[in-house]
Amino acid sequence: MLTKIQNIAVIGAGTMGIGIAEVAASCNQQVKVYDLNNAFANQAKQTMSKRLESRVQRGKITAEFRQKILDNIEIISDLPKLSDSDLVIEAIVENLEIKQKLFTQLQFICNENTLFASNTSSISITSIASVLQQPENMIGLHFFNPAPVMKLVEVVAGLRSSKKSLDLGLQLCVFWNKTGVLAQSSPGFIVNRVARPFYGEAMKMLQEQVAKPEGMDAIMTSAGFRMGPFTLMDLIGIDINLSVSKTVFASMYNDARYRPSLIQEEMVAANLLGKKTGQGFYRYNGEEKPQVNYQSPQQAAKSISFNSECTLFDAFKKQLSNLDDIIVTQHQGGVAMQIHDCAIELSNGQTCKERLKTTQQNHLAQIDLMLDYENCPIIHLSFDKNCPEATQNHVIGVFQLLGKQVVIGKDKPALIAMRTVCLLINEAADAIENGVCNENDVDLAMQKGVNYPIGLIAWAHKIGIARVVETLDNLHHWFGDDRYRVSPWLRGRV
Numbered sequence: 054m055l056t057k058i059q060n061i062a063v064i065g066a067g068t069m070g071i072g073i074a075e076v077a078a079s080c081n082q083q084v085k086v087y088d089l090n091n092a093f094a095n096q097a098k099q100t101m102s103k104r105l106e107s108r109v110q111r112g113k114i115t116a117e118f119r120q121k122i123l124d125n126i127e128i129i130s131d132l133p134k135l136s137d138s139d140l141v142i143e144a145i146v147e148n149l150e151i152k153q154k155l156f157t158q159l160q161f162i163c164n165e166n167t168l169f170a171s172n173t174s175s176i177s178i179t180s181i182a183s184v185l186q187q188p189e190n191m192i193g194l195h196f197f198n199p200a201p202v203m204k205l206v207e208v209v210a211g212l213r214s215s216k217k218s219l220d221l222g223l224q225l226c227v228f229w230n231k232t233g234v235l236a237q238s239s240p241g242f243i244v245n246r247v248a249r250p251f252y253g254e255a256m257k258m259l260q261e262q263v264a265k266p267e268g269m270d271a272i273m274t275s276a277g278f279r280m281g282p283f284t285l286m287d288l289i290g291i292d293i294n295l296s297v298s299k300t301v302f303a304s305m306y307n308d309a310r311y312r313p314s315l316i317q318e319e320m321v322a323a324n325l326l327g328k329k330t331g332q333g334f335y336r337y338n339g340e341e342k343p344q345v346n347y348q349s350p351q352q353a354a355k356s357i358s359f360n361s362e363c364t365l366f367d368a369f370k371k372q373l374s375n376l377d378d379i380i381v382t383q384h385q386g387g388v389a390m391q392i393h394d395c396a397i398e399l400s401n402g403q404t405c406k407e408r409l410k411t412t413q414q415n416h417l418a419q420i421d422l423m424l425d426y427e428n429c430p431i432i433h434l435s436f437d438k439n440c441p442e443a444t445q446n447h448v449i450g451v452f453q454l455l456g457k458q459v460v461i462g463k464d465k466p467a468l469i470a471m472r473t474v475c476l477l478i479n480e481a482a483d484a485i486e487n488g489v490c491n492e493n494d495v496d497l498a499m500q501k502g503v504n505y506p507i508g509l510i511a512w513a514h515k516i517g518i519a520r521v522v523e524t525l526d527n528l529h530h531w532f533g534d535d536r537y538r539v540s541p542w543l544r545g546r547v
């Protein structure tokens with residue numbers, strides 16, 4: 054069946070359309086590109102040609118391959134020239150009526166075997182397909198920007214898409230050397246839905262004055278993310294991010310989980326849209342980013358004890374055991390780590406003050422989540438406010454002994470990375486619970502679509518699902534906000 058897909062039509066020669074044309078042309082398919090603005094489409098091909106030339110110069114591709122890609126792409130000026138298309142991918146303006154109008158025309162130009170696909174990021178595939186006499190022939194093929202580079206394609210099933218069409222979509226992804234994941238047509242599909250808390254919770258914490266953008270970004274990158282949420286939002290554009298947030302929120306019937314941030318609304322009103330306007334969460338006028346407030350060097354404690362049954366902090370145990378400056382001992386049960394009379398535990402959605410009420414400990418430090426404690430550059434801690442300064446300094450010194458920078462956060466419920474990752478996991482779990490995608494695909498999608506360091510469900514297992522649920526329950530209790538309600542999928546797996 055796939056061998057029959059040779060003639061591809063791409064409608065729209067914008068950022069996505071021309072990228073998708075390059076993907077298919079690189080795999081030796083014949084691509085016709087149509088745009089309302091023919092001059093713009095020719096210009097887009099020119100720009101692609103220059104970009105490919107620079108790849109030739111850098112030795113990434115051969116001059117012959119570049120020429121082949123260009124020869125495989127034809128810019129056309131009339132829709133009827135697409136009559137022999139085996140596959141049509143639409144990447145035009147994000148507007149339901151305009152997309153429906155286009156497909157209404159295309160179904161009479163193409164034949165009954167043509168596979169129709171939309172690259173929409175937020176519109177229901179079911180709604181677009183509703184204008185077709187054969188809605189079973191329509192699927193979503195949601196590429197990520199830049200299409201030639203990003204590996205992920207969400208293959209989106211409308212309510213009436215046939216299995217044959219979806220299978221063909223998935224086979225095409227393999228042919229294009231992409232990772233195809235199957236998603237049901239639903240707001241945000243997989244990635245744009247599951248990633249909402251990465252931005253939303255960062256802004257909520259900013260509003261609660263938990264920390265400054267530069268501090269949160271540093272902690273999130275140390276935790277394992279390629280870019281912090283504020284740097285990423287500045288890059289995406291605050292207006293674009295707000296518009297996706299609003300679309301998902303409205304499509305989910307105003308579920309508190311997707312509530313957009315007032316901060317973002319204000320920034321858009323002030324035209325502080327990020328890098329493109331010279332200022333967003335940061336300034337882009339050549340000034341350095343503000344410095345993160347790291348702790349000055351402190352004398353480490355002489356000894357530390359680890360819970361022999363808790364493996365979360367094995368990396369510290371191993372590294373500290375190799376040092377002469379500190380004695381490492383073990384205890385059975387109880388707290389994860391202990392220095393003097395201060396317990397050190399992974400953040401659990403409670404403030405230190407709250408958590409101390411239910412323990413026998415004198416003092417408590419909570420440590421933020423990091424994917425790789427051995428190699429992360431920053432350790433983020435919070436202390437109960439009565440913890441003596443000398444004890445705090447001894448704890449800080451221990452992590453500095455390991456070459457880490459230490460950031461001390463306010464005693465808020467759940468530290469920054471733990472709070473964000475638990476909410477991301479919750480969202481991934483709910484997408485599975487609601488049949489949007491399966492466990493394997495949600496993990497693949499977030500790694501290939503937005504470069505997460507590990508799949509969220511895999512991360513949940515690493516942290517322990519019970520700990521994730523405990524953290525979310527504590528946040529839910531503290532804030533009384535439905536935003537933190539636990540996904541039944543997670544609760545059922547404790």
Ligand SMILES: NC(=O)c1ccc[n+]([C@@H]2O[C@H](COP(=O)([O-])OP(=O)(O)OC[C@H]3O[C@@H](n4cnc5c(N)ncnc54)[C@H](O)[C@@H]3O)[C@@H](O)[C@H]2O)c1
Pocket residue numbers: 064065066067068069070087088089090093143144145146147148151155172173174175195196197198
């Ligand atoms: N930009 C992204 O990061 C991104 C990522 C994934 C999906 N998408 C989706 O891809 C689609 C295109 O986005 P984009 O960023 O490439 O947009 P764009 O504005 O860069 O390009 C859209 C192109 O479509 C053309 N066009 C508009 N109406 C048309 C019509 N009726 N017939 C033919 N051509 C028409 C425009 O002239 C323009 O060249 C949207 O549905 C968007 O949601 C965008």
